[in-house]
Amino acid sequence: MANRAAPLRLTSANAKPAGRPTRNGKARREDADREVGLDALAGHAGYAVRRFQIWIFQDFIKTLAAVDIRPTQYSVMTVIGANPGLSQMAVAKRLGIERARLVHLLDGLERRKLVKRVQSPSDRRCHALYLTAQGETSLRQFKRLAAEHERHVAEKIGKENRERLLHILSCFT
Amino acid sequence: MANRAAPLRLTSANAKPAGRPTRNGKARREDADREVGLDALAGHAGYAVRRFQIWIFQDFIKTLAAVDIRPTQYSVMTVIGANPGLSQMAVAKRLGIERARLVHLLDGLERRKLVKRVQSPSDRRCHALYLTAQGETSLRQFKRLAAEHERHVAEKIGKENRERLLHILSCFT
DNA sequence: GGACAATTGTTGTCGTCAACAACAATCTTT
DNA sequence: AAAGATTGTTGTTGACGACAACAATTGTCC
Structure with missing residues (x-):
């Protein structure tokens, strides 16, 4: 019921909702400096996952900013590096992108x-995908930076929680 | 090293990369029907979270398709419903959207x-946000459907895993 | 063998979403 | 009163998912 009085504080920001003790005497009620309560969203997995996904992507992008590699690019290169000669369809299906x-x-x-596209001899519709020599050495550096990003994740939610999370979501590969 | 010969097959789909036992006899080695190996992405939290987030959003959208409410709209209405009179800035900061x-x-x-925007008397720049009467009754229905969606999540990853996940990500509200 | 269906890569459009920048109106500060 | 900050608004950009169409190629079926 009265979850309205539920106080909470944002991580960084400060809410200044409709009305608060400004100079015009009409000060707010006691609910003046209440933080925005939304326990209403507490039980929703999707919301927490969305916020976490935004955080994790921003950290990934920031950590790999020096090499200008985004999460999707990284996943593509990783799959090609682990499975050279894959077709575009195979990579797309594997990563769930179109x-x-x-x-x-x-x-x-x-x-x-x-990365290089090579015309497949067995099926002339297909392009076999390979990393270039530069791509392979670059990917090794990307992976080092990605490992650093994973450490950031561990710092954020805890080392054991990260592993628990990976285990829970392992069915999504 | 020689993971180049690594052949693969999709979970549901069929990859037709560079070469496989087609009518031209050059059949694969014994490693023929290995799935697309990307253990390389197994240890990356961001990838699993992204895939999960896509799945969970699609299920949310599908479950609330009858009322045509998307996750972000639902979160906005939920916050306003729990905190009537909030300004747009307050809602935006609370939900982490611009x-x-x-x-x-x-x-x-x-x-x-x-939802209705009401000119705030104390600060004429602000709009105080409220649910309409129809908005409140509609939100109750949305919440019932959202609860059904949460049950889908529990079926997908397990009831206890869902609660574990909510606990791990509680710092993201 | 030849017609027909399916697949692959490509191009294009559309809608969602995050990130920025600019602006007018308004409030705060000095 | 002047300068700076805030709020809502409009606009642009780019990443991304979804979908539709197309040419080239392959598989299938009669």
Whole structure:
């Protein structure tokens, strides 16, 4: 019921809702400086996961900013590096992205000489995907930075919680 | 090293990468039907969280399709319902969305008579946000459907795992 | 062998969403 | 009163998912 009085404080920000003790005497009621209560969202997994996903992606992007690699690009290179010769369809299905989207991703990676498309001899519709020599050495550096990012995650939610989370979500690969 | 010969097959789909036992006899080695190996992504929390977040949002959208309410709209209405009179800035900061984005969200909700903007008397820059009468009754229905969605999540990852996950991510509210 | 269906890569559009920048109106500060 | 900050608004950009169409190629079926 009266979860309205439920106080809580934002991590960083300060809410200034409708009315608060300004100079015009009409000061707020006692609910003046209540923080925004939304226990209402507490039991929703999707909300927590969304916020966490935003945080984790921002940290990934920031940690890999020096090499200008985004999460999706990293996942594409990782899959190709582990499975050279894969077709675009195979990579797209594996990562759950559309082949149309993968085209642009590969365009960018190929432009940077990290990945190459090779015409498959057995099926002339397919492009076999490989990392270039530069792509392989670069990927090793990306993986070091990604490992640093994972340490940030462990610092944020706890080392054991991170492993628990990986275990819980292992069915999503 | 020679993971190049690594062949693979998708979980549901069939990958047709560079070469496989087609009519041209050059059949694969014994490692023929290995799935697409990307243990490389196994230890990455961000990837699992992203995939899970996509799944959970799609289920939310599908479960609330009858009422045409998306996750962000639901979170906005829930926060306003729990904290009537909040300003747009307060809601935006609370939900971690930009005030520019909230403008369009509120436009849609206001057009559907679910939310109303009221000029704040104490600060004429602010709009105090309230649910309409229809908005409150609708929100109750949305919450019932959202609870059904949460049950889907519990079925997917397990009841106890869902609660474990909520606990781990509680710091993201 | 040849018609027909399916697949692959590509291009395009549309809508969602985060990130920024600019602006007018308003409030705060000095 | 002047300068600075805040709020709501509009706009742009880019990443991303979804979908539709297309040419080239392959598989299938008669």
